Amino acid sequence: MDLSARLEARVGKSIGAVFHAAAVSDFAFGKVWSRAPDGQLTEIKSGKYSTREGTLLAELVPTKKIIANLREWFPEARLTGWKYEVEGNQMDVIDTGKKQIAECRLDSCVANGPAYGNGFGLLQKDGACAHFENKAELFAALERLLP
Secondary structure, three states: OOHHHHHHOOOOOOOOEEEOOOOOOOEEEEEEEEEOOOOOEEEEOOOOOOHHHOOEEEEEEEOOOHHHHHHHHOOOOEEEEEEEOOOOOHHHHHHHHHHHHHHHOOOEEEEEOOOOOOOEEEEEOOOOEEEEOOHHHHHHHHHHHOO
16 A cells, blocks of 8 residues: 555545655656667666666656645644755745645645755744754654644
8 A cells, every 4th residue: 555545545544744744756667668769769678677678768757735735634633744955055945835835735844855954844834934053953843833
């Protein structure tokens, strides 16, 4: 059973909070093609791709965003997302976290990753952002958010 199905199975139950920190893949594999010497692509359908095929091209298809369904599934719960970003800077990550809060109707979002820098940011839907130097400080702050 995948994460989406596990969460959806909890719909209708009393859920106080969801901390959605799962590293769910943003993409899944779609079609696979081989390229002819003239550049033309031919789709290959196989359960196993042989190295004899040479270089292949794979399509990446966006996956369904689980986090976008959480407010619908758990309307009364305290919802916290996570934004781990590799590129950009701390303000970029904070802005991305604010967008996630607005788009997914979250209460808060944790921001971190190489783009954020050391530590963690905890963004609130009112725009406030608190910084925590380590996991222990962050987890204590997250615990205080519990109803």
